Amino acid sequence: xxxxxxxxxxxxxxxxxxxxxxxxxxxxxxxxxxxxxxxxxxxxxxxxxxxxxxxxxxxxxxxxxxxxxxxxxxxxxxxxxxxxxxxxxxxxxxxxxxxxxxxxxxxxxxxxxxxxxxxxxxxxxxxxxxxxxxxxxxxxxxxxxxxxxxxxxxxxxxxxxxxxxxxxxxxxxxxxxxxxxxxxxxxxxxxxxxxxxxxxxxxxxxxxxxxxxxxxxxxxxxxxxxxxxxxxxxxxxxxxxxxxxxxxxxxxxxxxxxxxxxxxxxxxxxxxxxxxxxxxxxxxxxxxxxxxxxxxxxxxxxxxx
Amino acid sequence: xxxxxxxxxxxxxxxxxxxxxxxxxxxxxxxxxxxxxxxxxxxxxxxxxxxxxxxxxxxxxxxxxxxxxxxxxxxxxxxxxxxxxxxxxxxxxxxxxxxxxxxxxxxxxxxxxxxxxxxxxxxxxxxxxxxxxxxxxxxxxxxxxxxxxxxxxxxxxxxxxxxxxxxxxxxxxxxxxxxxxxxxxxxxxxxxxxxxxxxxxxxxxxxxxxxxxxxxxxxxxxxxxxxxxxxxxxxxxxxxxxxxxxxxxxxxxxxxxxxxxxxxxxxxxxxxxxxxxxxxxxxxxxxxxxxxxxxxxxxxxxxxxxxxxxxxxxxxxxxxxxxxxxxxxxxxxxxxxxxxxxxxxxxxxxxxxxxxxxxxxxxxxxxxxxxxxxxxxxxxxxxxxxxxxxxxxxxxxxxxxxxxxxxxxxxxxxxxxxxxxxxxxxxxxxxxxxxxxxxxxxxxxxxxxxxxxxxxxxxxxxxxxxxxxxxxxxxxxxxxxxxxxxxxxxxxxxxxxxxxxxxxxxxxxxxxxxxxxxxxxxxxxxxxxxxxxxxxxxxxxxxxxxxxxxxxxxxxxxxxxxxxxxxxxxxxxxxxxxxxxxxxxxxxxxxxxxxxxxxxxxxxxxxxxxxxxxxxxxxxxxxxxxxxxxxxxxxxxxxxxxxxxxxxxxxxxxxxxx
Numbered sequence: 001x002x003x004x005x006x007x008x009x010x011x012x013x014x015x016x017x018x019x020x021x022x023x024x025x026x027x028x029x030x031x032x033x034x035x036x037x038x039x040x041x042x043x044x045x046x047x048x049x050x051x052x053x054x055x056x057x058x059x060x061x062x063x064x065x066x067x068x069x070x071x072x073x074x075x076x077x078x079x080x081x082x083x084x085x086x087x088x089x090x091x092x093x094x095x096x097x098x099x100x101x102x103x104x105x106x107x108x109x110x111x112x113x114x115x116x117x118x119x120x121x122x123x124x125x126x127x128x129x130x131x132x133x134x135x136x137x138x139x140x141x142x143x144x145x146x147x148x149x150x151x152x153x154x155x156x157x158x159x160x161x162x163x164x165x166x167x168x169x170x171x172x173x174x175x176x177x178x179x180x181x182x183x184x185x186x187x188x189x190x191x192x193x194x195x196x197x198x199x200x201x202x203x204x205x206x207x208x209x210x211x212x213x214x215x216x217x218x219x220x221x222x223x224x225x226x227x228x229x230x231x232x233x234x235x236x237x238x239x240x241x242x243x244x245x246x247x248x249x250x251x252x253x254x255x256x257x258x259x260x261x262x263x264x265x266x267x268x269x270x271x272x273x274x275x276x277x278x279x280x281x282x283x284x285x286x287x288x289x290x291x292x293x294x295x296x297x298x299x300x301x302x303x304x305x
Numbered sequence: 306x307x308x309x310x311x312x313x314x315x316x317x318x319x320x321x322x323x324x325x326x327x328x329x330x331x332x333x334x335x336x337x338x339x340x341x342x343x344x345x346x347x348x349x350x351x352x353x354x355x356x357x358x359x360x361x362x363x364x365x366x367x368x369x370x371x372x373x374x375x376x377x378x379x380x381x382x383x384x385x386x387x388x389x390x391x392x393x394x395x396x397x398x399x400x401x402x403x404x405x406x407x408x409x410x411x412x413x414x415x416x417x418x419x420x421x422x423x424x425x426x427x428x429x430x431x432x433x434x435x436x437x438x439x440x441x442x443x444x445x446x447x448x449x450x451x452x453x454x455x456x457x458x459x460x461x462x463x464x465x466x467x468x469x470x471x472x473x474x475x476x477x478x479x480x481x482x483x484x485x486x487x488x489x490x491x492x493x494x495x496x497x498x499x500x501x502x503x504x505x506x507x508x509x510x511x512x513x514x515x516x517x518x519x520x521x522x523x524x525x526x527x528x529x530x531x532x533x534x535x536x537x538x539x540x541x542x543x544x545x546x547x548x549x550x551x552x553x554x555x556x557x558x559x560x561x562x563x564x565x566x567x568x569x570x571x572x573x574x575x576x577x578x579x580x581x582x583x584x585x586x587x588x589x590x591x592x593x594x595x596x597x598x599x600x601x602x603x604x605x606x607x608x609x610x611x612x613x614x615x616x617x618x619x620x621x622x623x624x625x626x627x628x629x630x631x632x633x634x635x636x637x638x639x640x641x642x643x644x645x646x647x648x649x650x651x652x653x654x655x656x657x658x659x660x661x662x663x664x665x666x667x668x669x670x671x672x673x674x675x676x677x678x679x680x681x682x683x684x685x686x687x688x689x690x691x692x693x694x695x696x697x698x699x700x701x702x703x704x705x706x707x708x709x710x711x712x713x714x715x716x717x718x719x720x721x722x723x724x725x726x727x728x729x730x731x732x733x734x735x736x737x738x739x740x741x742x743x744x745x746x747x748x749x750x751x752x753x754x755x756x757x758x759x760x761x762x763x764x765x766x767x768x769x770x771x772x773x774x775x776x777x778x779x780x781x782x783x784x785x786x787x788x789x790x791x792x793x794x795x796x797x798x799x800x801x802x803x804x805x806x807x808x809x810x811x812x813x814x815x816x817x818x819x820x821x822x823x824x825x826x827x828x829x830x831x832x833x834x835x836x837x838x839x840x841x842x843x844x845x846x847x848x849x850x851x852x853x854x855x856x857x858x859x860x861x862x863x864x865x866x867x868x869x870x871x872x873x874x875x876x877x878x879x880x881x882x883x884x885x886x887x888x889x890x891x892x893x894x895x896x897x898x899x900x901x902x903x904x905x906x907x908x909x910x911x912x913x914x915x916x917x918x919x920x921x922x923x924x925x926x927x928x929x930x931x932x933x934x935x936x937x938x939x940x941x942x943x944x945x946x947x948x949x950x951x952x953x954x955x956x957x958x959x960x961x962x963x
Contacts, residue, residue, distance in 0.1 A: 054853035058860070060757055062677045064688070067838075070845065074837035078830055092833075094826035095819075096711045100698060103739070104834075107697045110743055114688075117751030117873070119859045120675070125756075125873020132747055133881040136740030143736040147717050147729060156714040205862050215860050220848050224841070286885050293733075300729060304722065 006088035006252045013260070014080050018234040019043035019227065021267045025194075028271025043230060050223035058216050060120040068115025069217060069224035072108040076231045079104040083235045084159040086256030087248045093159035098146050101158060101235075102139065105191070108228065109135050116213035123205040127212035130282065134197065134209070137289035138190050144296040145183040148176060149243065152303050162242040179299035181243050186292035188236045188270075190285070192229065195274040197285050207282075237266050307364050309379055309387075309433060312348030313426045316340055320422030327415025334402055334409075337418025341398035341425060345391040348429060352384035352391070356797065363435070372496040373438030377430070381804040385641065385797075386432045386558045389648035390551045392783075394425040396776035400656055401543035403772035404663060417457055417541070424450035424547065431555050437486040437496035444482065447555065448475040451548055455540040467532075467539035474532035478522030482559075485515035489566065503568030513574050516563040517581070524556030525611040527585040528917040534592070537604035538668065542659020545600060549607045550652035554644050557614055561641075565805050570622040572723065578619030579727050583734040586612030588889055590738055594745040595883045595890050595913050597875050598668045599658045602749055603651065606694065609738060610647045614640045616731055617709045624712065627724055630808070634816045635712030637806075638798045643705035645794075646787060650693040650702060653780035654749075657687035660769040660777070661753060665762045670752045670875035672763060677754040679766040684754040686777040691746040693784040696739055699831025701787035704794065707827060708820070710735060741882070748878045757869035791828050792821040876911065891916040 023040040030037025039045070057065065082101045084090040090097075113132055116124040146161075152173055153161045190197040193210030205212050214225050241262045248255050280288060319340010326333040355361050361380035368375045379387065401421065405414050427450060430443035452475070456468035486496070489512065493500040504512055522529040533553070537545045564570065589609030596602040617640025624633030660683045661676060662668045677684035693700035696707075713735070716728025758764040768774070787794050796817055803813045861867040883890055891914040899907040 051848060054855070055849055056855045056857050058858060059856050060675070060859050062684075062755065064677065064755060070838055070841040074834050074841060077837055078834050081833075082830075092826065092830060094823050096707065096714055096823065097826070099707055099710045099714075100827060100830055102736075103696060103698055103703060106695070106739065106743055107692075110692065110695060110697060110747060113743075113747040114751050114755065117747070118755040120756030120869070120872050121859045121861065121867075122871045122873055123862055125878060128747065128751070129873060129878045129881060132744035132878070133885070136737070136744050136882065139740035140733045140736040143732055144729070147714065147732050150714055151717050151725065154718050156711070156718060220845055224845075282881075304725065 003088055003252070004091075006086075006256065007084075007091045010085035010088055010256060011081060011091050014083070014085070014231065014234050014238070015077075017260075017263075018230040019047065021233055021237065021263065022230055024264055024267035025271040025274065028268050029275050032272070032275035043226065047223045047227060050218075050226070051220050053219040055219040055221060058119050061118045061216070064111075065115045065118040065216075066221070068111045068118075069221045069228065071111040073224045073228045073231075075104040075107040076228050076235065080231055080235050082158060083238045084162045084242060085238050086252065086259035087163050087250075088252050088256065089159035089163050093157050095156045095160075097157050097159070098143075098150075102143060105232070106135075106139070108232070112213055112225075115217070119216045121216065123208075123212050124215060126206070127209050130209045131213060134190055134285055134289060137286055138187050138292070141183050141289060141292035141296055142187045144293055144300065145180045145187070145243075146239075148180050148296060148299045148303055151300070152176065158239075162246075163248075173303055176299040176302040177243060177246070179295045179302070181240060183292040183296040183299070184236070184240045184243060186288060186295070188233070188240055189273070190289060190292075191236055192233045194270055196277050196280045196288065199279045202279075234263070237263055241266060307362060307377070307379070308350045309348055309352075309377070309429065310364070312344045312391075313429055315347055316344035316422045316426040316429075319344065320419040320426075323415045323418035323422070325415075327413045330409045330414055333415035333418060334405065337415070337422060338398045338402045341418075341422050342395050344422070344425065345395035345398075348387065348391045351379045352387040355379050355381060355384040356388070368436075368439070370438050370442075372490070373442075374436045374497065375439060376436040376497055377433040377439075378435050379433055381801045382558070382562065383432045385801045386554065386644070387429065389554070389645050390425070390428050390432070393550045393648050393652045393780075394428075394547060396779055397543040397547045397652070397656070398425075400546075400659070400773050400776040401541065403770050404541060404543055404659060407663065412457070417454065420450045420453040421544065421547075424454060424544075424552070428552060428555060432558050435498040437490060437498070440498075441479070441482065441486065444555075445479060447552065448472075448479065451536075451540075451544070451552060454544040454548075455536045457541055457544070458539070461539075464539040467535035471532040471536040474522055474529070478519050478529070481515050481519030481522070485512060485519055485563065488512060488515070489563075498562075498566070501566040504566070506571070509567045510571070510573075512563070512567055513570075513577075516560055517577065520556040520559040520563070521581070522556070524553050524560070524614075525585070525608045526581050526615060527588055527608060527612070528921055530585065530589070530608040530611075531915060531918045531922055533608055534601050534604040534915065537607070537655075538598055538600035542600070542655055542662065545603075545659070546652040546655035549604065549655055550648040553607065553611065554648065557611075557618075557640075557644055560618070561805070564622075565807075570626050572623060572626040575619045575621070575623030575626060576727055578615045578622060579731055580619075582612045582615030582617075582619055583730065584612070585609065585615060586734060586738040587741070590741040590745055591882070591886050591890055592913075592915065594741060594748065594879045595892065597670050597913075599661065599670050599673075599749060599753060600655070600668050602670075602745065603654050603658060606742070606745065607647075607651060609742065610643065610651065610694070613706065613709070613735070613738065614643050614647070616640075616735065617643060617705075617712070620709065620712050620716065620728070620731060623724060623727055624716070625806075627719075627721055629716070629719060629721070629724060630812055631816055631819070632712045632716050632719070632724065632728075634799060634802065634808070634813065635708050635715065635820065637802050638795060638820070639705050639708030639710075639712060641798050641801065642708060642787075642794060643702075646693070646701040646705050646784075649780050649783040649787065650690045650700075653686060653690035653777055653784065654694065656773070656777050656780070657683050657690060660773055661766070663773075664766045664769060665760075667760070667762060670749070672760040673753045673758070674756045674760075674763055674869065674872065675754075675758040676763060676766055679758075679763075680754075680768045682768060682774045683777065684750075686774070686781045687754065688750055689781040689784055691750045693788075695743045695746050699785075699788045699828065699834060701784045701791075704788055704791040704824065704827070706735065706739070707824075708795065711820070711823070744879070744882060748875055752873075752875045752878060756872050759869055759872065759874070788831065789828055791824040795820050795824050889916070891919060
């Protein structure tokens, strides 16, 4: 029963704290650049403001454009319910739930791309095309990385892999853990439109990927999209933290607090990566994503040896 | 006579009456459609009874053909394939009634309906035949009927060429089937399926390969797929739906049926099918992605889905050979369920593409756009089909792919390394196929139905009539229903499997309960997803109530005169992936880039070629032709010498017999 309560607690934490991750990333980047930077809670203020606005829709668009943000948020919410955190199982856990997890993110992407194409704008088409390309390459890396964890822990459910005694299976697989973590980190950066794949701060539509797809959304719709992005960063980050922190004390509250600290550590890490790296040329991004797959493949090789 | 034979007779009668009354187009259409629908409805009685738990009935009559008998049986496996065949045929007939009306008076639709009904009747006989002669006759009739349907617009050059490619390909496949069944029959001493028993290991391998090539040609396995992207776009759309949705599945049926004759599978059968499936799946979706013709895109996507089915079958065989029941059942069940699912969504997508072509007169995606506003029903149904084929939850495509993934992940955590490696390959392959399919179908839907129309004809498109959209609605509903009834569908499929393969019923029960409980979680998550969507829709409506909701032009980044032609096109959308995989997709580019300060001319054109067709089959057939043409000196037209040939041949035979 306490397991269930903790699952619920961590899900609610995710829902509440996800926008804070972006605040931490932005503050880290500001610190590196020698600026004060925006407040940590800036995204909350933005969401509040946007939710109080009206809406402007393009005359070209149809119901698909309006469905995009809603289907996107709904799918990432269900994905969040599938993500275990801090040693506690997820609210919804069953064998092979990782496939549902991956395809829910696929559903989010499918509707984001369609909403972008619905505007009839060349720029948004560009972003949609790039998103489709890069995510097609990120998906095998994500599933192969999770397959390594599945093989090592003998469980095919996210909660089974990352909670309870499955942890001991990781004890002798240090290098494999690091390789899988590397693969998942690349997937996380690519899926969440961070440097070196996409620059969230760019001001030129021609070079954008994610930002350009949502150019025409405004008001509450844009609030949904911003929140969806934050939550997506949270769930993929939680997977990475789960991989990197297999040690558990058995005290769910303590383990959860450690995982929470690790999440914000990860946000700082993403901020550092964004500060010290340049963005890759678009033609180089596929190579990065294939190398993520290669890292996961190498990890598989290590655990199968 | 069993009801299924009544159905066949009704279909043929309708077809003949349509042919006889071809001069009265309305009457002949009524006979054709009426016969098809009545036949399909009557035909459904028996398979539904069998699937609901009734016993399968065999029926046997002597037949004057040597070694032949009119031996039929509707067992669970046949019934499982019959239901999609009959349902999709009836819906395609209703759709075709309106679709073909455009040709009324210009071309004999009577003949077309005759061949349509003959195709449906022969597909029924193919899956219920229990005698080789009957099976092959029905198989050949199916190929010929569909050939005549494909060449309906035979005044067009490319249609004739497509028909020719199809005819050659299907007969090469049939030749392998002849060899297969003759070998099976020689070992058994009879050509009735019931006498085919487990073959000795050495010959079983040969039989397996013959079945994979013979049935794989029909099913669209690469590199035997070359007829599909020619024939599907050339045929009228309701015929494409039928051919892609269910006719190619008779190849899967045949392969599955023959596998039940061959005894326990060795591991290399599974590996072969996994290899074929991965190649067909990945290359199929890549070719699909690069197409501009929406029906050709769908045809290549059929190759992709045949690949997914082969992956499932291969995984199942691998599981069987290593004695891992969960892997075996999950793989085979996923493959069989995908057969039905693909019939539903691919039928839907072809009907949708047909409605677009019917209304705009073009299948070139770069000349379409903005159709969701002009054809709201067709567009919404097409979107459901597109989401289902991308295996997005909570629709049916997700359920079958989930089962295959489940088997593969069970293989990954297996103790036996021999399963782990192929299972890993399968996970990577399916993930890549999934990602590319999402790119392919966001393109197909997004370019055709969203944005602004890219041509005059697209701007003046109109919604299709009731006879065309109701079948699409039915198929879209089927996609959703199978997705929501996943545990029941899975239980049914496993019952079919158990009956066909003779797996241990007690052990199966355990797997069934595991899989159904998992699938009920999946359905639960799907329901939660839909509830969240509905909740968010209402929440947004509450938020926006009383606030200003304005309408404006699309943000054009400061550009003053945006134009529909500036939108991203189908070609530009897929360009990054086409470039990335240019080694696999053969794109020929002809371009003259602008030169100098005041360029006078510049053009860019790209053309897609099927690498297998161009680099494998073309040289092969040219070599065969040059080899055969050396024999021409025998054929000179002098009658006296021909008579001499006959006399010499008879003499040689006589001496040999002495």
